[in-house]
Amino acid sequence: MEEPAEEMPAEGGRAVLRLQPKKGPRATQPRSADAEAKPVPTAKPKPKPKPKPKSKSKSKSKPKLSKPEAQGIDAAIGVIDQAKLPRLGDPTVVPGFDDRFAGITGVPAAATGWSGSIAEPAFVDRRRRYPMVPRPEPFGDTLRPGERFRYDVTFSGNPTGIAEAEVLAREPGAFGAPEVVHLEGFARTSGVVSLLTTLTYKIKSTVDAVSGAPLTTYAETKRTGFGRDRYREVNTTFGGRGHVFIHDKRVSDKSSEMKIRERLPVDTLDSLAVMAWVRALDLNTGERARVYGLDGKVLLRVDITGKGPSKLEPMPGIATALGLGSGDVYELAGTITRVDRFGAPLPGKKVYKLRVWLSDDGRRIPVALESDVWLGVVRLNLTQYDPPSGEASSASGDGRAGASAAP
Numbered sequence: 001m002e003e004p005a006e007e008m009p010a011e012g013g014r015a016v017l018r019l020q021p022k023k024g025p026r027a028t029q030p031r032s033a034d035a036e037a038k039p040v041p042t043a044k045p046k047p048k049p050k051p052k053p054k055s056k057s058k059s060k061s062k063p064k065l066s067k068p069e070a071q072g073i074d075a076a077i078g079v080i081d082q083a084k085l086p087r088l089g090d091p092t093v094v095p096g097f098d099d100r101f102a103g104i105t106g107v108p109a110a111a112t113g114w115s116g117s118i119a120e121p122a123f124v125d126r127r128r129r130y131p132m133v134p135r136p137e138p139f140g141d142t143l144r145p146g147e148r149f150r151y152d153v154t155f156s157g158n159p160t161g162i163a164e165a166e167v168l169a170r171e172p173g174a175f176g177a178p179e180v181v182h183l184e185g186f187a188r189t190s191g192v193v194s195l196l197t198t199l200t201y202k203i204k205s206t207v208d209a210v211s212g213a214p215l216t217t218y219a220e221t222k223r224t225g226f227g228r229d230r231y232r233e234v235n236t237t238f239g240g241r242g243h244v245f246i247h248d249k250r251v252s253d254k255s256s257e258m259k260i261r262e263r264l265p266v267d268t269l270d271s272l273a274v275m276a277w278v279r280a281l282d283l284n285t286g287e288r289a290r291v292y293g294l295d296g297k298v299l300l301r302v303d304i305t306g307k308g309p310s311k312l313e314p315m316p317g318i319a320t321a322l323g324l325g326s327g328d329v330y331e332l333a334g335t336i337t338r339v340d341r342f343g344a345p346l347p348g349k350k351v352y353k354l355r356v357w358l359s360d361d362g363r364r365i366p367v368a369l370e371s372d373v374w375l376g377v378v379r380l381n382l383t384q385y386d387p388p389s390g391e392a393s394s395a396s397g398d399g400r401a402g403a404s405a406a407p
Helices: 075-080 113-119 192-196 271-280 317-321 389-394
Strands: 006-011 014-018 148-155 158-171 180-189 198-208 214-224 230-238 243-251 256-263 288-295 298-310 329-338 352-359 366-372 377-386
Touching (some): 271 366
Antiparallel strands (some): 148 158
């Protein structure tokens, strides 16, 4: 039930009625009109924490420099010039060489002007370019069919195996192409090493009869021992201007097959062609020559320096039978470096040393070869030499020079 209205004193001649609200607690006593409203309490604001005073011991941090300022460029210039340089192709500038470099004459002279500045910049040029080296002199005329070389391989003075290299034949190229020369190499372990593992390596190469540049190469490797047999075939086809196609096939516990198309320095040689190139070098004392070689999928850079006439002691017996004395040889020394396709040495790879002793006559017979490896020194000593087919009559009775000295 609604509470009865409470009659209040009259105001201005009229009676005023005040009703009690339904919500909230009911007042026990009637409110008066002149009752003062109590103020609503408000929350007091929390005082702000005072900032801690900075310790004087800490050093003031240096202001950070922008990238142009860090490079020594004025800040005003760095803010205005924020444009990126356009990307351009590598300049086609060939640096100049001496009048005679590695036995090659007629090389371009030194570049001058803007070309010289680009060829020899005053700063470190980190752009990747293919190495610009003079092409090797043609050595195809030194490949005479019928020649055969056989060597005994020793490792740290211990018999390790045998190695052979032979110039098979010269014949016209396919479909009217220029003449080609077929080369063949063979290596096999023997002695104490064969008790642990047997390694057989064969390589066949077809090179141009004039320049000596390789056209095709086939390499086969067989390894048995330690309860694991491995077999590998690598077919390499060399294209023009430094292009190569490699087909690598491996048969072992985990067989694999890979086809690679790669770009290499111009006139990259294979293993047999590198040996023929070294044999054909005619360097005076101090002269240098360089060539790139491909061994399977590994790119190598071979640097050779002429050392002049030298003595080889002990002289192999076959060399004495061929009429060579200890002072009838001249020496070539060099290095073998594993590089990438831009000619830069691979980090962490060892640089191997190489020494070759050649007969100081028109035959230019490699009498001995020596190279260091990660465990010792590998040395090849000539044990058999077969002259070219046209000169067989001037050799021993059976057409093989030093056949009696062969094992």
